[in-house]
Amino acid sequence: MMDRKIVSVFFILLLFLGESLQGAIKSIGLPVIKNFTKQDYSAGTQSWAIAQGRDDKLYFANNNGLLQFDGVNWNTYPLPNSSIVRSLLVGDENRIYVGGFNEFGYFDPDQQGRMVYHSLSSHLPDDEKNFGEIWRIYKFKGQLVFQSYTSLMLxxxxxxxxxxxxxxxxxxxxxxxNDRLWIDNRAEGLQELVNGRLVTLPGTEKIRGQEIWGILPFPGNRFMIATQNKGVFLYDGKEMVAWDNEADQLLKANRVMGIAQIDGDHYAFGTISHGVVITDSKGNVVQNISREEGLQNNTVLSVFVDNDHNLWLGLDNGISQIKINSPLSLIGFNNGVGATYSAAIYKGKIYLATNQGVVYHSWDPDKKIKRLGRFTMLNATRGQAWSLEVFDNILLVGHNAGAFQIINGKPQQISSVIGYWGFRQVPGHPDLLIGGHYNGLSLFKRGPQGWKYVREIEGFKESSRQFEFDDKGNIWMEHGYRGVFRIEISEDYTHVIRTELYGKKEGLPQAMNVGIYRLKDRLVFLTTDGVYQYFPSTNSFRKSQTYSELFGKLKGLSYIREDKRGNIWYFRNNQAGVMQKQPDGTYRSVEMPFRSLSGRFLPTFEFVLPVDEQDVFIGYDDGVAHYDPTFIKSWNNKFYTLISKVSVIKTDSVIFYGNGLQKQVSSIPYRENDLRFYFAAADMENIGHVTYQLKLEGFDDDWNNWSGRTMRDYTNLPEGDYTFMVRGINRYGVESAPATYRFTILPPWYRSVWAYLVYGFLFLLLVWGIYYFIRWKMKRSKEKEANRQRELYARREEELGRKQLEADKEIIRLRNDKLRNEMVHKEKELANASMEMIQKNKMLNKIKNDLKKATENITDESLQARLRSILRRIDRQVDNEKQWQIFETHFETVHEDFLTRIKEQFPELSPKELKLCAYLRMNISSKEIAALMNISVRGVEISRYRLRKKLGLQRHDNLTDFILRF
Structure with missing residues (x-):
């Protein structure tokens, strides 16, 4: 009953003292250190100042410009003159004020979230623009103060x-x-800005001319003033005294470069040569973290405490984060410790069984600050050490090389049997121990010189790593691959009487990797399905109802241990936790403090060493962690999830740069509908340990699965309104509010508003066109019908005309036939006339010839005269010209234009030759032509020859055929 009251009072005190304990600094072990090299953040080596924005982004005054960190991504924003940024201040509305060489101003996000620089130094008079480096920026009484070595600009x-x-x-x-502005004047000393004037502070003569690197509030309405060479002083407004203590001596030796207040009782000092020194207000050095302890550089230029009460250091080469706000600290490589399998507190020392051997360090439970430095190796134990256990005030070591005992700090090997896992005291026989090793069990007995190896226990040769005694003296041993053994040993512990192997047939959910532990003086068996117990009445296993209710939904238990206060420490699925016993006897599961070590425990080799209320040691893969249960820390701190950048994949162009809030909905052309979103969680407590859940409203039906990726692509998005949302959850289960980015994918040009207006206009134009087309069609139809009627009429007219034409043609044909007949008739008449003329001429010529002969024989002149008169009359009858005229007239009637055509083509033809051509056209023989022309046949042949030459005929050409074809 008294113990319960004490526990109740303890928890009530913790409740009331929670605020004061918040942020206490652990001195045992080292806090987690995360180093960022210049290759990580791609900027300058040195960072001169650090600040944190309202969205928890960190800003660094870096050699290359303003350096920004959002928890995932680093971005650098240089000054226009590319000078080093020496100072910065986070102002209102996400403005980041910066100062460099002869330049100062502020960065402000534009509508696209791009950090745009605005110079303020450009407003200075020309004679004040050569001010040098800006080392400090403050917001003071409604004004901004920019301080250089040569001026104070308000x-x-x-x-x-x-x-x-x-x-x-x-x-x-x-x-x-404390809302006062103090200036270190190298000539006048420490001064204060009062009503626009610099007033020297009284009692500060001791530090006049010294370089002051930090002034902070100090308990008792005093101020802590840190100088670079003379150490630290305390000032009450009137008098200044040296802070003469351990911390002050260390700081004098290593020269202070920066200072920050961690909480009401702790301070962090950056030094030139020994990293960061963390002290309390009494001057005790709580931590000194330098390169030896894992810091990447010993020169600390700037110190900053973030919103999670952890330290950020701007180093001479790089940036580091030190997680001082944690109940966990680590003892590992920097302390000379490797992977740890067991631990023990023994005679003022802490011993660790590691993969390299047994190491130790002094341990004073009454000392408030138990700083642990480098551990010392027990050389005789070098190699793999498995266990450390105290029996009868002697520390035993289970080792790969055998069994050791440590007496007066010196190890002694007590057995050379290979591979001791651990030891158990025999119930009822405090002077006997059973040791389990790689190939069975050994017996040990307590003697005057400590524990002594007796013999091997015969009859069992299995590897015996984990085993416990039951109430009947039997040994239960877990074999990692075969199952659970129950071993019955002889009364003298020399041999095994009987063994029995248990597995699934006996009720266990599995045969392998069953953990055997003693909890509240009972044997329990840990399985993947929960806690089981053995029931002798049935010789089988069943799930424990008691412990199933205690551990609830905690599955996959692999280790449990009950401490002196009734708390139950456990491991499950490579995570650690503790069932804290409450004042009312109930239990509360606590896992949050151990989440940072999840996945780092040695499977099947987990262990916990609870020492007292403030000291618990937990083994992990790189050493041992120290846990202080009294360290009060909030695990529910909110954090921001941020959209770092939005870009178009096709063109690799950025449309949102992630700074500030989105000021308007982004309109994105349809051709750029492939987007890539970058996002981050500004959770500086859990860098790299945040998972994200995404949703694109308008595209996704629900949130996607949690993922550690910090980038997501969306391709071929249809037109419409979208809201991209992302939220994060850290390893402590704290979920952030979603960050959003709203945008609209504009429709393609053929589905845009203007396009639809054009479509509407075209539709109206089409309707109008259809209307007029129908009207035109009807008009055309009417015209076609009229034309058809006209065509019908015309065809009828044409038909009638055609018939008339045919009739006319027939008439013409008949006329032509008649003419042709007439021509034939006339040709015949011409031929007949020609023949008659020929016959007549022949007759007349014959008569003429006869009369000529008769005239020759007549002497009568009168008769001769009469005869000559007759001859003249005959000559007139055969006159060629007259006959030719008559012939020509008839010839032209039959053979139209023959003589005209031949005269036109052959103008050199004589009249006689034209006559010959006409006679030949009539196909009259040469003899008949001779009669007509009143010449001889020979004369006709000569005429024909001459005609051929004038007509240009060759010898093989027929003259008559030529005249007929002409």
Whole structure:
């Protein structure tokens, strides 16, 4: 009953003291250190100042510009003159004020989330623009203060007011403390800005001319003033005294470069040569973390405490995060410790069984600050050590090389049997131990010189790593591959009487990897399906109802251990936890403090060493972790999930740069409908340990599965309105509010508003066209019908005309036939006339010839005269010209234009030759032609010859055929 009251009072005190305990700094072990090299953040080596934005992004005044970190991505924003950024201040509305060489101003996100620089130094008068480096920026009484070595510039938003040190001296640094602005004047000493004037503070003569690197509030309404060379002083406004203690001596030796207040009782000092020194207000050094402890550089230029109460250091080469706000700290490589399999507190020392051997360090449970440095190796135990256990005030070591005992700090090998896993005291026989090793069991007995190896226990040769005694003295041993053995040993513990193997047939859900532990003086068996117990009455196993209710839904238990206060420590699925016993006897499961070590425990070799209320040691794969249960830490701190960048995949162009809030819905052309989203969680407590869930409203029906990826592509998005949402969840189960990015995929040009307007216009135009087309069609139809009627009429007319034409043609044909007949008739008449003319001429010529002969024989003149008269009359009858005229007239009638055509083509033809042509056209023989022409046949032949020549006929050409074809 008294114990329960004490526990109740303890928890009530914890409840009331929670706020004061928040952020306490652990001194045992080392906090987790995360180093970022310049290759990680792709910027300059040095960072001169650090600040955190309202969205939890971190900003660094870096050699290459303003360096930004959102928990995943690093971005650098250089100054226009590419100078080093020496100072920064997070202002209102996401403005980041920065100062460099002869340049200062602020970065402000534009509508696309791009950080745009706005210069304020450009508003200075020309004679004030050569001010050098800006080392400090403050917001002070509604004004911005920019401080360089040569001037103090106060900006009210419109104009500057500038103060210079007197006597051509220089300022060093300035400090804002409790809404007071102090300036280190190298000539005048420490001064304060009061009503626009610099007033020297009384009692600060001791540090005049010294470089002051930090001023912070200190308990008792005092101020802590850290100088680089003279150490730390405390100032109450009137008097200044040296902070003469362990911390001050260390800081003097290593020179302070920066200072930050961690909480009301702890301070962090950055040094030039020994990393960061963390002290309490009494001057005790709680931690000194340098390169030896895992820091990547010993020169600390800037110190900053983030919203999660962890330290960020700007180093001379790189950036580091130190997780001081954690109940867990690590003892590992930097302490000379490897993977740890067991631990024990023994005679003022802590011993660790590691993969390299047994190491130790002094341990004083009454000392408030138990800083653990480098552990010392027990050389005789080098090699794989498996276990450390204290029996009868002697520390035993289970080792790969055998069994050892440690007396007065010195190890002694007590057995050379290979591979001892561990030891168990025989119930009822405190002077006997059973040791389990790779090939069976050994017996040990307590003697004057400690524990002594007796013999091997015969009859069992299996590897015996994990075993326990039951109430009847039997040994239960778990074999990792075969199952669970129950071993009955002889009374003298020299040999095994009987063994029995248990597995699935006996009720266990599995045969392999069954854990055997003692809980509340009972043997329990840990399986993947929960906690089982053995029931002798049935010689079988069943799930324990008691422990099933205790552990509830905790599946996959692989280790349990009950401490002196009734808390039950356990491991499951490579995670650690503790069932904390409450004042009312119930239990509460606590796993949050151990989440940072999840996945780092040694499977089947887990262990916990609870020492007292403030000290618990837990083995992991690189050493041993120290856990302080009294360390109060909030595990439900909110964090922001941020959209870092949105880009178009096709063109690799950025449309949102991730700074500030989205100010308007983005309109994206349809041709750029492939988008890539980058996102991050500004959870500086869980860098790299946040998973994300995504949803694209308008595309996804539900949230996607949780994933550790920080980028997502969406391709071929149809037109429409979308909202991209992403939220994160850290390893402590804290879920962030979703970050959103709204955008609209515009339709393609052929589905745009203008296109639809054009379509509407074209539709109206089409309707109008159809209307007029129908009208035109009807008109055309009417016209066609009229034309058809006209065509019918015309065809009828044409038909009638054609018939008339045919009739006319027939008439013409008949006329032509008649003419042709007439021509034939006339030709015949011409031929007949010609023949008659020929006959007549022949007759007349004959008569003429006869009369000529008769005239020759007549002497009568009168008669001769009479005869000559007759001859003349005959000559007139055979006159060729007259006959030719008559012939020509008839010839032209039959053979139209023959003589005209031949005269046109052959104009050199004589009249006689034309006559010959006409006679030949009539196909009259040469003899008949001779009669007609009143010449001889020979004369006709000569005429024909001459005609051929004039007509250009060859010898083989027929003259008559030529005349007939002409």
């Amino acid at each position: 900006w009210d938003g419109k104009t500057f007011r500038i103060l210079h040190p007197e006597k051509d001296e220089l300022f060093h640094f300035s400090f804002k403390v």
